[in-house]
Amino acid sequence: MKVLVVYYSMYGHIHRMAEAIAEGAKEVSGAEVEMRRVPETLPEDVLTKMGALEPQKTFSHIPICTVNELASADAIIFGTPTRFGNMCGQMRQFLDATGQLWARGALVGKVGSVFTSSATQHGGQESTILSFHITLLHQGFVIVGLPYTFQGQTRIDEITGGSPYGASTIAGGQGERMPSDNELAAARFQGKHVATITSKLAR
Ligand SMILES: Cc1cc2nc3c(=O)[nH]c(=O)nc-3n(C[C@H](O)[C@H](O)[C@H](O)COP(=O)(O)O)c2cc1C
Numbered sequence: 001m002k003v004l005v006v007y008y009s010m011y012g013h014i015h016r017m018a019e020a021i022a023e024g025a026k027e028v029s030g031a032e033v034e035m036r037r038v039p040e041t042l043p044e045d046v047l048t049k050m051g052a053l054e055p056q057k058t059f060s061h062i063p064i065c066t067v068n069e070l071a072s073a074d075a076i077i078f079g080t081p082t083r084f085g086n087m088c089g090q091m092r093q094f095l096d097a098t099g100q101l102w103a104r105g106a107l108v109g110k111v112g113s114v115f116t117s118s119a120t121q122h123g124g125q126e127s128t129i130l131s132f133h134i135t136l137l138h139q140g141f142v143i144v145g146l147p148y149t150f151q152g153q154t155r156i157d158e159i160t161g162g163s164p165y166g167a168s169t170i171a172g173g174q175g176e177r178m179p180s181d182n183e184l185a186a187a188r189f190q191g192k193h194v195a196t197i198t199s200k201l202a203r
């Protein structure tokens with residue numbers, strides 16, 4: 001059973017969440033878990049102005065995903081930062097290159113799941129995940145979220161991401177907040193949950 005964690009991260013928040021997703025998925029016996037980044041689309045001078053070059057160096061060792069790799073996975077867990085309440089352009093461009101996979105139904109029946117990050121608490125995490133699901137449904141994915149059996153999502157004693165739609169983190173206006181223990185626990189839970197369901201489907 002192959003689980004791919006495919007993500008884009010500009011400042012490292014989604015990268016950290018992706019690591020936790022992968023940790024959770026690896027807990028399931030028989031799961032072969034790989035992390036992949038989608039290709040960058042912004043020119044270097046723009047990334048420099050956005051202060052992204054240095055943070056991105058810390059996860060530049062993660063291989064870039066190819067579209068064809070998606071076809072060989074049993075489950076794909078996608079991570080994207082919120083951009084105006086939607087997935088980021090880098091992820092959109094990557095997904096828009098999957099037309100050939102769509103044409104031959106290559107992703108039909110795979111398990112798909114989404115996690116996200118936003119600067120502000122109500123800045124569009126749910127809309128980002130739910131609108132991402134539309135693309136997954138067109139490709140025939142079986143969608144898995146983050147059930148309430150992950151009880152950390154009910155917490156109100158601290159600010160936290162995480163909803164039935166998927167794990168998430170709140171990065172802060174300057175990206176100053178890294179994923180909390182509770183948000184990382186949500187990501188691990190989601191990774192394990194996806195891998196568990198995938199192994200049942202594979203059987
Ligand atoms: C063009 C742009 C649009 C953004 N739109 C939103 C938004 O709608 N809501 C929000 O809370 N944060 C927004 N953000 C902040 C990002 O979501 C935040 O930088 C990201 O979640 C950090 O994750 P990363 O370090 O993995 O890139 C936006 C950032 C950029 C650059």
